Amino acid sequence: MSPSPPKRICIVGAGASGMSAAYAFSKHPDKFTVTVFDKQSVAGGMATSIDIDPSKYGATYINDGVQGCSPAFANTLRMFKTLEFEATEVGMQISFGKGEDFWSNVFPSKLVAEYKKDIAKFGRALSVIKTFEVAFAMIPVHAMLRIFRFSSGFGERMVYPLVALFFGTGNQTPYISSAILERVFMDPSMKLFEYNDKSLLASIPTMLAFPKLHDAYQAWKEDVESRGNVHFRFNCEVLRVVSRTAKESGPVQIEFKASDADSGNGPQIAAFDELILAIDADSALKLLGKEATWKEKRILGSVKYLYDVTITHNDLDYMDKYYEIRYNPKLNAPLASEDDAQQRQEMEEAFDFASKSFRPLYYTMQYAQDRSKIEMSFDLTHYQPQFRGEQPAGPIPSDDPANQQYNGGLPDHAQKARDETARKAGEAVRTGQDEKGVSEPPLEKHVFQTIFLDKDGSQDLWTFNEIDKDKRIYEKWWKQQSHRWQHYATVVPWMMFINGKQNTHYAGAWSVLNMHELAVTSGFAAAYRLGADYPFHGDEDCERLFRLYLGLSHGTRMRKEDRKGFFA
Structure with missing residues (x-):
């Protein structure tokens, strides 16, 4: 009998x-032949890198759109490590608000002292939400704050900025699912913080800054291509899904068009057995067109998108005006008489640490006209390690042997990213020092990113025009998923009813939550449903989220041979 x-x-x-x-799929060259279409010229989607002038800013590039992740993002980190790229540890310091609205996880501020009763109550609320997560998934944050009788100021000045920043929920934060809030603190696969009943956030958690994403994704592409059964068609736009039930050639037929000058005579038709739409929901719905079922129209059409713009700049005056970028002892929480000796000592130690080592990565500012709406900024010089001389591959020793899977050596871009000369670019600009004494650019040379959120709903509040045009480096518009509570009522629980139907699977973080880790996991899940192995089987840290995603978005478990116990 001949093989299939x-x-x-x-x-x-x-x-x-x-x-x-x-x-x-590339791990099974005998079982699958794969064509990947993308209208862009390189892989990566939102995970891009941008060249900058090292003689001005002290580094040759920035990562744009995706900056880093929590150490809990096991699939992302394992994937990069497989390609011989490493993320760099960085202390996740935060600066929320300005003046009387300021608070941070670095030292206790007056605002933290003002809301100490709410902060103490917050931990009990998280426990209740976790216990009744299914119900709270349908309750927006603003309603949850009322249910637990938190003061309005605590929600507006502390809870909203916290959730908005780390889940990209922006100005939709009051309307997102309360379950997301609990996941920030309590889900082992997704949490970013440890809760503290006195300061809300416990100390300074370790964050991981990504290596150069352009090189990592190019190495990823080279690795996938090396096994011979996956072919990439870049600069090639899929125009529509012609059929998913055709009787001849193959059930899935798509129409595509290459954008280069040598693309031939216009649109072409290609036939396949299965389709994975690894794009945002409304783009998928547009491609399906008349081929979309009523379920797909209802579920995919319920994903709401917002339009944001990111300005990458070097305008220190703008940052000083709207954020607390330096330690200011006037913002210290008072040493209360009721505090015991240990509490007073801890506070004084925090103030001393901040005076020497306050270097925020993340900032938020709330608009005075509407405190439920915010603006976000990043200090990329503090965040990204290339500004301190790290190589694009991350902190991997240059003499580290190639991964054993690469019989002929590393992929070209992985090898290129280890080039020691990349460390030296911009060296002359690094006249300052970080808290460990490592050279970095001084504050006036820092690269910042400011994100203005929700064009349609908030543009009248934006301070967009105040950023000096001569100090702007790059401007980029983004299409961002909204995490409204309705998303967890009309999209997330229903994905299993369209995944795998009519030879079609969906992959993308939008199917649950806007995180790089969920995007990676969703792609593995789609391939697994079609017969590929889960690449990191046996790694419990990776597999935990994979099993959860497979059950939630596909309504299935791992195959019998891949699981242990009935509930695995």
């Missing part, structure tokens, strides 16, 4: 989810 021919897979989108699916 390889299954033909079409993947639309070469971001984190599409690349993950392609990687899983």
Whole structure:
């Protein structure tokens, strides 16, 4: 009996989810032939890198759109490590608000002292939300704050900025699911913070800054291509899904058009056995067109998107005007008479640490006209390690042997990212020092990013025009998923009813929560449903989220041979 021919897979989108699916399929060159379409010229989707002038800013590039992750993001980190790229540890210091609205996880401020009763109550609220998570998934944050009788100021000045910053929920934060808030603190696969009943955030958690994403994704592409069964079609736009039930050539037929000058005579038709749409929900719905079922129209059409703009700049005056970028002892919480000796000592130690080592990565500012709406900024010089002389591959010793999977050496871009000369670019600009004494650019040379959120709903509040045009480096518009509570009522629980139907699977962080880790996991899940192995099987840290995603978005468990115990 002759072996079955390889299954033909079409993947639309070469971001984190599409690349993950392609990687899983590439491990089975005898079972699958795969074509990945993307209208961009390189892989990565939102995970991009931008060249900057090292003689001005002290580094040759920035990572744009995706900066880093929590150490709990096991699939992302394992994938990069497989490609011989490493993330860099950095202390996640935060600066929320300005003046009387300021608070931080570095030292206790007057605002923290003002809301100490709410902060103490917050831990009990998290426990209740976790116990009744299904119910609270349908309750927006603003309603949850009223249910637990938190003061309005605590929600507006502390809870909203915290959630908005780390989940990209922006000006939709009051309307997002309360379950997300609990996950920030309590989910082992997704949490970013430890809760503290006195300061809300416990100390300074370790964050991981990504290596150069352009090089990592190019190495990812090279690795996938090396096994011979996956082919990439960049600068090639899929125009529509012609059919998913065709009787001849293959059930899935797509129409595509290459954008380069040598693309031939216009649109072409290609046939496949299965389709993975690793793109955002409304783009998927547009491609399906008349082919979309009523379920797909209802579920995909319920994902709401917002339009934001990011300005990368070097305007220190703007940052000084709207954020607390330096330690200011006037903002210290008072040493209360009722505090015991240990509490007073801890506070004084925090003030002393901040006086020497206050270097925030993240900032938020609330608009005075509407305190439920915010603006976000990043100090990329504090955040990204290339400004301190790290190589694009991350902190991997240059003499580290290539991973054993690479019989012929590392992929070209992985090798290029280890080039020691990259450390030296911009060295002359690094006349300052970080808290460990490592050279970095001084504050007036820092690269910042400011994100203005929700064009349609908040543009009248933006301070967009106040950033000096001569100090702007780059401007980029983004299409961002909204995490309204309705998303967890009308999209997330229903994905399992459209995944796998009509030879179609969906992959993307939008299917649950806007995180790089979920994008990676979603791509692995789509490939797994079509018969590929889960690449990191046996790694419990990675597999925990994979099992959860597979059950939530596909309504299935791992295959019998891959699981231990009935509930695994």
